Amino acid sequence: MTASTSAARAARPAWEERPSPAGRAAKGTALTLIVASVVFPIYMVVLTSLSTQETVTRAGGLVSIPGGLSPAAYKELFAGGVVTRAVLVSLGVTTTGTLISLVVTVLAAYGLSRPGSLFHRPLLFMILLTFLFGPGLIPNYLLVSSLGLIDSYWALILPSAVTAFNLVVMRAFFMNVPTEMTDSARVDGAGEFRILWRIVLPVSKGVVAVIGLFYAVGYWNSFFNAVLYLNDNSKWPLQVVLRQYVLQGQSLVVGQTSDTIAGQPLPPSLAIQMSIVVLALIPVLFIYPFVQRHFTKGVIIGAVKG
Known part of the structure; x- marks a missing residue:
């Protein structure tokens, strides 16, 4: 080993060294x-x-x-129609809510990432203030009730349509988009919406995918808003059905009066509970592998450089 090699090794930090067996x-x-x-x-x-x-x-x-x-547990789940309806409700709320949240978050983050935008500092201050102070449960309920959203699916979407953390992360990422690209587009006569659609979003697919996953998982796993705002149990999403059956032991088969279904003995209650858990896990486990590769580029870069 030469002296230059020893000096080079000494200059390198420990985490850059080749690990031992x-x-x-x-x-x-x-x-x-x-x-x-x-x-x-x-x-x-x-x-x-x-x-x-x-x-x-x-x-x-x-x-x-x-x-x-x-597969008797899964057959019982779908026999009464309660779980089937709940799955459809959860899919609809998750899809619609994620689209609305992404559109609002992208537009707000892009506007706040432009230093000369209208009411830039007051709006940003109000958003950052929500990190420290929440509105509270009673004001939230009174607002939703005054808007006539009780027993409406919109009560599951609008109160949580925008998250301050996601907005700040996306804004930080947008601020790192080279200004030369947007300035050249303005010189060519492009408006702000065209710049956002043609220039900013194509280079921000990573952060959009990650924020979309955050919103989708939040909508899919949310149950408190449904318990709070939905009095009609036919509109309950899957997570509320999961809570009602697993924690309170309510029957999922409407009109069930015997210990058999179609002449077959009922599956164990624990198997039914676990089958509901599996149904609740499937969408997240299916979507996450396609989005996880964007995590480092989409969130960490935006959070650190912002």
């Missing part, structure tokens, strides 16, 4: 344990939802070793 083994073990701690509970939930009464009884709870498998 022991270090690589320790990292692999730690990552394996983390992945197992995430995957194994999901595996138990899915397996329990497909298990028979005998298997659940033998396991004494959640099933970890496969035994008798049956």
Whole structure:
């Protein structure tokens, strides 16, 4: 080893050095344990939802070793129509709410990212103020009630249409778009909407995808607004149905008076509960892998450089 090589190694920080075999083994073990701690509970939930009464009884709870498998729990869920309707409600609210939230957030973030925009500082101050002070539950309810949104799906969308954190992150990202690109477009006669659509959004796909995922997960997992504003249980989303059945043990099959469905014994209640959990997890697990690659570019860059 030459003196120049030793000096170069000494000048490099420790995290740039090649890890030792022991270090690589320790990292692999730690990552394996983390992945197992995430995957194994999901595996138990899915397996329990497909298990028979005998298997659940033998396991004494959640099933970890496969035994008798049956889709009876899922058949019961969709037999009464309650879960089917709740899934459709959740999908509709999530899709509509995410689109509205993205449109409003993009427009507001772009306007606030332009230093010369109208009421730039007062609006930005009001948005940042919401990080420190919330409106409270009673004022929120009175506002929704005064707008006539009780028992309306809009009560699940409008109160949470814009999140200050998402708006600030997107604004920070927009501020890092090179001004030379927007200035040249203005010289060519492009208006602000055309600049946003043709120049800013194409280079901001990462942050838009991540913020859209944040909004979608928030709408999909939200249940408190539905409990608060919806008195008609036929309009309940899936998360409220999940809460009502798993926590309160209410029946999901309308008019159920026997212990059988179509001559077949009812599946164990624990399997039914876990099947609802699986239905609630599927959309997030399906969408996340397609969006996770944008996280570093979309959120961290915008948050740090902003």
